[in-house]
Amino acid sequence: MNMLLVDDETFVLDFLEEHIDRSAFGIQQIIKATSVNEALASLNEHRIALVITDIRMPEQTGLQLLAIIRAQWPAVKVILLSGYSEFEYAQQAIAHGAFAYLLKPALPEEVNRTIKLAYERIRLEEENRSQLSLAEHAIRTNHLARKERLLFDLLMGRRYSTQSIQDQLNELQLPALTSTPIRLLILRLEEMNSAATIEDMELLNYSLANMAEEMLYGDVSNHRSFWYCRDPHQYLCIILEERFYMERVEGSDRLSELQRTVQLYLGRTVSILVSRSQHFSAQLSVLYHDALKSFWQCIGSNTSAIETMDDRSPAPSSQPLKKIYEPPSLLNLMESGQWEELSSKLNDVFEELESTTCRTQEHLMEVYYHICSALSNIAHKQGLRLADLAGNPEYLRNGYFFRTTAQLREWSLSLLFQFQKSIELPSSKRQSHIVQQIHQYVQENLARDVTLRTISEHVFLHPVYLSRLYKKETGETLSTYIQRVRIERAVYLLKHTNMKILEISQAIGFLKPQYFISLFKEHFGVTPQEFREIQSS
Structure with a gap:
């Protein structure tokens, strides 16, 4: 810790500095001042934990310094020194919150004994502050996790009574939403590469949530109404009160600015869908699934798109995929080793995915599962494990990692190339x-x-x-x-x-x-x- 000595007589400062046991109290620096003004300058410049000051000084007294310290640096401990033994000074020192009061000339043993008591009090208070800070952090973390969990449950269709929801909203310090019109925003981060893991996506979505909060609520004094969660597809779902949306988002450039910010700081595009307005008391899961369906139909594999369900044109009619089911099948081409024909067929499939009638998330997943099925079948026949060839195993567990046709194309063609190299080796080398x-x-x-x-x-x-x-x-x-x-x-x-x-x-x-x-x-x-x-x- 750092200590400040204040006295208008320099020989007193030198005496104190010489006889204070630095090592016993972990004192890093002893700073000296000959006036209250100098002392205040040192307090502003350095992190001081303990002040020993004379009371009787010209211009301003030690008691005045004590009052200023109590107001501006309440954690700093102050020991007062005085050559006057009048009880009046002791009373004033206690009233202003002095840690101790010593009469001059104080013996070195007495000074060090008093510093020891102050040092122990400082350490105890620092430990208490540290514990309090950890407890507050744990409470905040738990509070945010509970908010996310409640919204996730509501979006997934878990049923609560009206009173139960109201009680939880009150406990989580959320506004009284049970009878308030709201909108749901769905945000999807895009351009994920094949090396991305679930941890990477969680970190990116956490950053996206912070950016969305700053963009939507940055100039609002109370952010408690910002409520979001991640859905099973790793999309960010945000609840906005209708009045807030009408006042701050509709007709503004906030969502476009959010897209630009994400591109600048995360190097990724983000697509956003704004749901229709609905009372919070209605089933949130119905609104969520309706919005998700609209997201997949209207945005699909497009990137950096913004759609609003209220004013958008009707979604184009969805057409079934044809190319992937035309003979010869992917499995037949792999079994016969027709790799060039297989690559050509897949390119036709991906071109079809880019067409207006097939550019939805459902079509993307249909192709993904078809490719995985064919690869798994031929891999098992050849004594290979698809997981050894797939690189990131997360892509075999959750096809919703693929946000765009380009991502699925890159992953699929790379995987087929690895499979081709393995299957064309002699059996002994292959295994x-x-x-x-x-x-x-x-x-x-x-x-x-x-x-x-x-x-x-x-x-x-x-x-x-x-x-x-x-x-x-x-x-x-x-x-x-x-x-x-x-x-x-x-x-x-x-x-x-x-x-x-x-x-x-x-x-x-x-x-x-x-x-x-x-x-x-x-x-x-x-x-x-x-x-x-x-x-x-």
Whole structure:
């Protein structure tokens, strides 16, 4: 901590500085001032925790300084020094909140004892403030999480009584929305690349929420009415009161400005749909699903679009996809190895997705699931795992990662290229990655429970199938390989270390050293100890 000494007599300041035990109280800097004005300047410039000041000084007194400190820096502790023992000064010092009052000349022991008491009080108050800050942060975080969870539940159709909703809104310090017209804004971040993870999307959506709050509520003193959540498709859903929308959003450039801000700071486009107006008391899930359907129909795979359900033209009639179902099928082309024809067919499919009647999220998902189905089928027939080729496994679990046709096209063609390279390799080379996984696992886990069961769990293959596959590709059984690796490791340790036989036995996975010794003798005709002696002779 930093300490400020104030006295108009410099020899007093020097005396105090010389006799204060800095190390005992963690004092980093002692600053000296000869007047109240100098002291105030130091308080403004430095972070002061403790002030020791004389009372009787020209121009302004220590009591006046104390009053200013109490008003502007209430956490600062003040110890007053005075050469006058009148009770009047002590009364005034206590009234102004002085930590302690010492009579001059104060002995060094007395000064240090008083500083120690002040130091302990400062530490205790700092700890309390820290704990309070952590508690407040936890409350705020929990408060935001509960707000998001409630809105998510309402959008997903969970039923609450009117009174239950009202009670929760009051508890969460939200406006009385139960009878208020509202609108729902749906925001979709776009241009996600294939390396994006769920964590990346959550962070980006968190940034998007902050930007939306600043753009919509930036000049509003009370932001408590800002209420949002993320839906299952990682779209940002925001509730706006109708009066707020009419006064601040409709006819303004706020949503376009939000798009520009997102492009500038996140490097991504965002599409926005504004729902029709509806009373909050009505089913929010109906409004949400209606808005989501309109989003997919009107915006679909477009980017950087803004749509309002009130004034938009009727959505174009949706037409079924044709290209992807025309023969030959994707699966037939892959099975026959017609990769150029397959690429041409997919390009036709993606061009159809860009047409006016097929540019919806539902059509995009239809193509995504069709491609995944065909790839999964042919991969399993070839003894491959689609997850090994897909890169980011999140894309196999949630097709809604794909916001645009361009994203799906890039991912699909890249995946087909990887699959083509794998399937065109000779069978032994194509499956050698499994053998490599087995060898790596055995080498890294030799001291542990390396068995057919643990290895099969590691490579996600049935033990019987794994055993046959390994024998077919390597010409030896898996147990023979494991035993050979153990013996080779034992030979190395016997030659190059001073480890005991028991330690070597444990290091290569044998719990019973007698079995290790017996097995070693079968291979070399001598015990491990005899082998070591022969090598060292």
